Every structure is written in C-alpha cells, then in structure tokens.
Amino acid sequence: MTQQELNVPEKQETRGELTRAGRTYVPQVDIFETKEALWLWADMPGIDEESLNVHLDDGVLTIEGQVDVKQYAEMSPLYTEYNVGNYVRRFTLSNDVDSHRIVARMQHGVLSLEIPKAERAKPRRITLTQ
Amino acid sequence: MTRFRMSSGFDPVAGLLNLQRELERVFDKPFGIDLGPSGRGVFPPVNVFADKTGCVVKLEVPGVAPEDVAIEAAGRTLTVSGKREVPQPAEGSFHRRERGAGQFSRSLQLPTDLDLGRAEASYKHGILTVRVPKKEEAKPRQIAVNAA
Numbered sequence: 001m002t003q004q005e006l007n008v009p010e011k012q013e014t015r016g017e018l019t020r021a022g023r024t025y026v027p028q029v030d031i032f033e034t035k036e037a038l039w040l041w042a043d044m045p046g047i048d049e050e051s052l053n054v055h056l057d058d059g060v061l062t063i064e065g066q067v068d069v070k071q072y073a074e075m076s077p078l079y080t081e082y083n084v085g086n087y088v089r090r091f092t093l094s095n096d097v098d099s100h101r102i103v104a105r106m107q108h109g110v111l112s113l114e115i116p117k118a119e120r121a122k123p124r125r126i127t128l129t130q
Numbered sequence: 131m132t133r134f135r136m137s138s139g140f141d142p143v144a145g146l147l148n149l150q151r152e153l154e155r156v157f158d159k160p161f162g163i164d165l166g167p168s169g170r171g172v173f174p175p176v177n178v179f180a181d182k183t184g185c186v187v188k189l190e191v192p193g194v195a196p197e198d199v200a201i202e203a204a205g206r207t208l209t210v211s212g213k214r215e216v217p218q219p220a221e222g223s224f225h226r227r228e229r230g231a232g233q234f235s236r237s238l239q240l241p242t243d244l245d246l247g248r249a250e251a252s253y254k255h256g257i258l259t260v261r262v263p264k265k266e267e268a269k270p271r272q273i274a275v276n277a278a
Contacts, residue, residue, distance in 0.1 A: 010175075011175075022146045023150050028228040028229050029226055029228055029229070030216060030217070030226060030227055030228065030229050031224065031225040031226040032217070032219055032222055032223070032224050033222050033223055033225060034219065034221060034222035035222070039217070039219070041193075041216070041217065041229065043192040043229055043256070044256070045191070045192040045256035046190075046255055046256065046257050047255060047256075048255050067146065069145045069146050069149050070145070072145075072149050074182065075179035075180065075181045075186055076152070076179060076180050076181075077153055077155075077156045077177060077179050077180075078156065078178045078179060078180050079156060079176075079177070079178040080153045080154075080156050080177045080178070081175040081176050081177060082153075082175035082176075082177060082190055083150055083153045083154060084149055084150065084153060085146070085150060086146070106255075108192060108193055108194065108195060108196075108255070108256045109190075109191075109192035109255045109256015109257065110192050110256065
C-alpha cells in the first residue's frame, strides 16, 4: 500500500444560532451501514465520556460535547492553528432504527455509535414456495 | 506585547469565550517559532502556549492511539509523527467519509531558551500535550544586592 499523506480540512464552525455562547464546531464523521446496523464515528478531540451528550429525539440524533477549558488556565497562547470549542452535530435517522439498543463509546477523542436496525428494516431473504 | 492570562476559577462560559478570543488573536502569528513548510490544513493542527515553567505544545490527534505516536527532539526541533487508522469494515457501505487516514509528521522549531531534553508528553482524549521546560539559565531569578 502506498503511503498516504494525511490532510484534514480546518475545523468547521456550526451555522445557525445556538443557545450556548461561544464558537461551536462540527465534528467530522464517518457513517457506515451494514445489514445489521448503522455505524458512526465522530472526531471530538478533548471530549471525555462525562462531557459527551448523545440523544435521539423524534428521529433526530444529536451528538454534543462540552470542552473543558480549565486545562488552559495560566497559559497564554504563542501560536495557534486551531480554536477550541464545543462540538455539536445533528442527523436525521429513518424510523427503522432500534433506538433502545444504541451503543456509544468514546476512545482517544473519537465517538463511535452503533445504531442497530429495527427487525423490520433488516434485509430478509424470501424463500419461494413450490 | 500585552498578554493576559486566563485566570483559574472562572465560570465555564466566560472561560470558553475568553480562550476562544485569545486563540483567535494569535492565529497565524508565530513568535519565535518556526514551523517550516506547514501551516493550517495540515494534520495534526498545533497550538503553542507559554506558561510559568516554559512552553506547552498541544496537538489534536483524535483517533490516534498513543502507541502510534513518535515524538523526537533534536536540537531545538520537536518532531511528532505517527499514523491514524480509521475503521475499514469488510462488508457494507459508507454514507459519509470525512475522516482521513494515513501517515503524518510535523516538526516545529522552538525558542532557544527551552530545554527539549527535559520535555514530557502526555495524551488525553485525543489531544497530545508536550511540555517543554525553560532552561535553568533562562528562568527568572532574584539577584541579591550587596551593600557596599
């Protein structure tokens, strides 16, 4: 395999008005679908399990993370390339997911969500009767 | 050059606003730090701070396991390299692919009054922090006045 240089787009700010003050960023995501489930991975550096909030409301999945700025106390920036802010992103899911069995994990600043499909939405093989 | 420090014990909203304002103010204005042919849009993005003990370099490396990062110090150059992998499921299909994968390497030249030999690195929630203390002779010290 050839070596691939890793390039990432700059952090993108959330559009629209939010109730919280300050800049909010859109985490970058990968979304993958298998027969059984939808998988979602979101880059949220600096966010731990406690400051993460994932909820599904009326078919809208919201992922939110609140940054902890206490670690920046007593420091003054000399050079900066990225800004620090809370994360938020919303997705509209179809009704064919099993909202009670969603599993969320946070590792190395990446949120991973496993969203199982509802039984009725899974592909079925239909056998022919003679 | 006026700089203000973020004080501890602030309320979180004001703290965040303050920090964001501060970070924005110094965007693209390196002070004695040479980043070579790199800049924004390059992975990983880096922020450099000063504190009482020296210098704090923070890099956003979400999804990079700490064992996949190599940090090297030579002279006044700090190099951080590694690789990031994203899941590659065998069956199924991607609806969105925004997260990149691959090798990365970044070098920064730090001011000469820092002691890279005593640098320490830590990793937490996808953020790599390298603390580089000031050299002993660069630290402020009291000079006693001798009575003649």
